[in-house]
Amino acid sequence: MEFKQGDRVRIEKNGTVYEGKVMPSMEGYVALKMKSGYNAGFSVDEVRITLLESEEREKDANKAGVKECKPRAEEAASRSGKLPKVAILSTGGTIASKIDYRTGAVSSQFTADDILTAIPELKEIADFKGRVISSILSENMDQESWQNLAKAVVEEIKAGAEGIIVTHGTDTMMYSAAALSFMIDTPVPIVFVGSQRSADRPSSDNAMNAICAACVAVSDIAEVSVVMHGTTSDEYCEIHRAAKVRKMHSSRRDAFKSVNSLPIGTVDYETREIKTLIDYTKRGEKTLQFKPGMESKCAIVKFIPGADPAVLEHYINAGYRGLVIEGTGLGHVSTKWIPNIQKAVAAKIPIIITTQCLNGRVCDRVYDTGRDILKAGAIEGEDTLPETSLVKLMWVLGQTDDFETALKMLKSNLSGEVTACTLG
Amino acid sequence: MELKVKGEQKELDLKKNMGVSCLDSGENMEKYDYSELGLKAGLEIHQQLDSKEKLFCRCPTLIRDTGEANFEFFRYLRATESEMGEKDRAAVEQTKIRRKYIYKAYDTTCLIENDEEPPRGMNREALKISLGVAKLLNMKPVDQMHVMRKIVVDGSNTSGFQRTAFLAGDGVIETSEGPCGIDSLCVEEEAAQKIEEIGDSIVYSLDRLGIPLVEIATAPDIKSPRHAREVAEQIGMILRSTGKVKRGLGTIRQDVNISIAEGARVEIKGVQALDLIEDIVRREVERQLNLLFIRQELLERNAFVCEEIYDATGLFVDTKSKVLQKGVKKGAVLAALLREFNGLVGREVQPGRRLGTEFSDRAKTAGVGGLFHTDELPNYGITEQEIQALRDAIGAGPADAVIMVADETEKARLAIEAVITRAKEILQGIPEETRKALPDGNTAYMRPLPGAARMYPETDVPQIEISHEYYNSIETPELLTERAKRFVSEFGLNMELAEKVAYSKDLPLFESLLEPYKKDAIVNATLIARTLVGLIPELRRSGVETENLSEEHFKGLFAAISTQEIAKEAIQDLLTALAKEPELNAEEAISQLGLSAFDPAEIENFIKEMVREKGDFIKEKGPAALGPLMGIVMKEYRGKVDGKILSHMLKQEIDSFMDQG
Helix, strand or coil, X not given: CCCCCCCEEEEEECCEEEEEEEECCCCCEEEEEECCCCEEEEEHHHCEEEEEECHHHHHHHCCCCCCCCCCCCEECCCCCXXXXXXXXXXXXXXXXXXXXXXXXXXXXXXXXXXXXXXXXXXXXXXXXXXXXXXXXCHHHCCHHHHHHHHHHHHHHHHCCCCEEEEECCCCCHHHHHHHHHHHEECCCCEEEECCCCCCCCCCCCHHHHHHHHHHHHCCCECCEEEEEECCCCCCEEEEEEHHHEEECCCCCCCCXXXXXXXXXXXXXXXXXXXXXXXXXXXXXXXXXXXXXXCCCCEEEEECCCCCCCHHHHHHHHCCCCEEEEEEECCCECCHHHHHHHHHHHHCCCCEEEEECCCCCCCCCCCCHHHHHHHHCCCEECCCCCHHHHHHHHHHHHHHCCCHHHHHHHHHCCCCCCCCCCCCC | CHHHHHHHHHHHHHHHHHXXXXXXXXXXXXXXXXXXXXXXXXXXXXXXXXCCECCCCCXXXXXXXXXXXXXXXXXXXXXXXXXXXXXXXXHHHHCCCCCEEXXXXXXXXXXXXXXXXCCCCCCHHHHHHHHHHHHHCCCEECCEECXXXXXXXXXCCCCCEEEEEEEEEEEEEEECCEEEEEEEEEEEECCCEEEEEECCEEEEXXXXXCCEEEEEEECCCECCHHHHHHHHHHHHHHHHHCCCECCCCCCEEEEEEEECCCCCCXXXXXXXXXCHHHHHHHHHHXXXXXXXXXXXXXXXXXXXXXXXEEECHHHHCCCCCHHHHHHHHHCEEEEEEEEXXXXXXXXXXXXXXXXXXXXXXXXXXXXCCCCEEHXXXXXXXXXXXXXXXXXXXXXXXXXXXXXXEEECHHHHHHHHHHHHHHHHHHXXXXXXXXXXXXXXXXXXXXXXXXXXXXXXXXXXXXXXXXCHHHHHHCCCCCCHHHHHHHHHHHHCCCHHHHHHHHHCCCHHHXXXXXXXXXXCCCCCHHHHHHHHHHHHHHHHHCCXXXXXXXXXXHHHHHHHHHCCCCCHHHHHHHHHHHHHCCCCCHHHHHHHHCCCCCCHHHHHHHHHHHHHHCHHHHHHHXXXXXXXXXXXXXXXXXXXXXXXXXXXXHHHHHHHHHHHC
16 A cells, blocks of 8 residues: 555554554554544554545645744844844754654754744843754754854844844753853853753743843843753743853753852843842943854863873874863872873973862862873863863964963963852 | 423423432433433543552652652743644643642652653553553554653643553443443553642642553443443453552542533543442533523524623722622723523523533633622622613613623633633534533533644654564453452352452452461351451441551461461451551460460360359250350350350250259
């Protein structure tokens, strides 16, 4: 029997009859969506299948059909002119995900306009313009994606956006946000937002996160920030500084935490009120500058007990231009690694020491090993997260080829990634 | 059908005049001829499974005391589009009001119940139990199971959907009125338990969320209220036969789908007691008939519903009615005008429930407390003058009915809109809807019938293949009805006792206790059964904490009887003592109570002594002296020595006394 996905068919199995629409099926089975809405699979070899109606005919019969949800390059949402202008840049991810009726899978094919339709409250906060940058899962992003995103953000600011919202997959959001915070000096808020529960479910955190992000986008917090749930409840969102934030849980709504810093502030979901907790850069304080250079040949190396120093040698020989070491405790590696650190520095490869404790500051002046690491030429990453240190390293090496200048830049606080006093 | 309704009219009027409901009709007489009314009814039975772990996480299936909750959080839910790009109408209605859902979590619940972690694979134990039930219902399984998400936005599922999978279809059970088809068997997650409502917030407890459940839906083959009950009982029996289902209040729930010709399919949710099923069916039929009758009259009157919503706030600024005062303060008094409805809004559709109650149910979906209609006024402090002023203001004549809602303006508007919708529906016929069962057998509106738009695939759970080999390998248990028959033939129990034991939750205990005594002269099945299903409930009723009794206690008890250490008569005292001090074992309790069988020599002496004392009496009465003398012996040894043994000893002693002359 000839039939394809979307057709309505009748299946007979040992005298039992099921009718429904053919869904994406696994090898050897035909999956049926029955009138009750349930799907079930039947072994192709054991059933008789009769075509009732082909998908095309049914589509003709039902003109309304199914909404197309292909991403469009640019969409214009209504502009009333009274509310602040905010651009939503969509890069894919769970906040922008939707069920594909054909495959039943959650896909990222959801545009900025769809977000506005799904979350009508947004229209009370700002006058939105939507723009699709990409529709990829965040684990597939790379340095070029960061640059493209940054470029689009800068274009929108130049075009008059008073705030930017970037919807992003949560897995690598902290990297992209940190990258933009190094690349762009921004006079307006640039807010990253995502969701930990897909947008198809009634309990999704997408609506609250997006609404809170919009509040931040029209606020005077002119920084690159990440706005996500503050607790497991739909109570408030936290506004995290891009250079201090880390995804600290694989699945919870409140996965994002500021490390070694308080969040910039919170947004109450009910009242939409923003409370700030630390100093921040205000709207208009900086003039727009864009320095997109990025060196992608950098890596994080995690030291573990007994790790072979040849690991470092591999990166040196493979032409890596900078390395971040996640050391133990205050920032240590075994004494066997020290000659290779020396070797790297001699080859003008900056080495930044961070701690795998994440919380707390690196201090290589307490124990002999630490002092030897510094003597070998490595730089302390202070209380910067290893991932932020890596992005910083990539950006610095994208800005200068001079080793000494690079070291100087790496030692300074460029985007709030280093705090003066460690949070108690 | 119209004639039919008119024919019914007399009957209904008569019934109303007499103030009796159809439920008062005789035991064996039904009020209506259900087959002629075109009754179509089906059941949906939800039964919790007694698996070790929940359906999609590894948490135990334990019900907790809400006082033991160690964490609380809250969420809001939104209606979302299905994979087909539609919103479910029930979901849309339920998200009209923004409700806050508060959840209580425990040390026996995890991030999966909190909707903070993707589900684990389906619990295989639950799947196996469910397929076992499918087999008992003569169903045919699918080859590959797909887990779906069924949108439920009342907060009872943290995710906003219930995970459910269709396992089997096309089954049948035999009933006294012919075969009843079983259309589907699904395995799904139990919802969270609603604890309380505080304003627009609802508190749920997460202990119950995720307990495996089978949902069995029959075909619309049910022919009468009594038949509905029979089918429910039979499916319940089949479920309990597995020995793998939860027992107790709330562990099984029945939904009833009912329609009559010219009526509409109505799904009635949450019938917890079997006894209620018949009433529910009867009263729903009555409701549909009465609504059809009201419709008929409305059509004859050329009634219609005005779309306009009237703001009557100004008329009630100085009202003496407290409820209206409150409404005015909160926002507004809004009104709807129903032309030619006068007198019919107050017409009963079920005992104690009027058409006005149906309107009020709808209004409540907007979050208001209720409404006023002119058929029930003047009342609630609202005066005749005020009503007349209202009628004048909106141009309502004496034949018209007016509905009023007083609350926050937006809520009142949504409420009046809902009433207008419902009022228009009555002119069309009976609306299809989901209703909830009330404890008295009536029903109240819950939400529209959900459509297929509420269902989409749960992509986090892989599909499971159900092979022939696997399905065939699942053993089906002996049905409880068969087991009862076997107890009669095998162990000589009478049928009543056999059924009692077979249906009791102590069936496994009975079988385990009986095992060593299948050929015992003293301890037999009847004794064990009587103890478990006769004596124990009796003791419980008299305040003994029988839940303290363990299997070990019972084992010790029957061992002591079997070895004649104690008499059967001592059972009650011994169990009472053990329930009071459960740390004792049977042996210890026996010696503490002094129940140990007496030294035969001592009993012999007692009897000899007594016989000598009563010598004259024996000489006078002869063998007939046995009875009265037995009374004296029993007074001394009741509960301590088997009466048969005593009687035997006494008879011997009397005989030898008489022989000696």
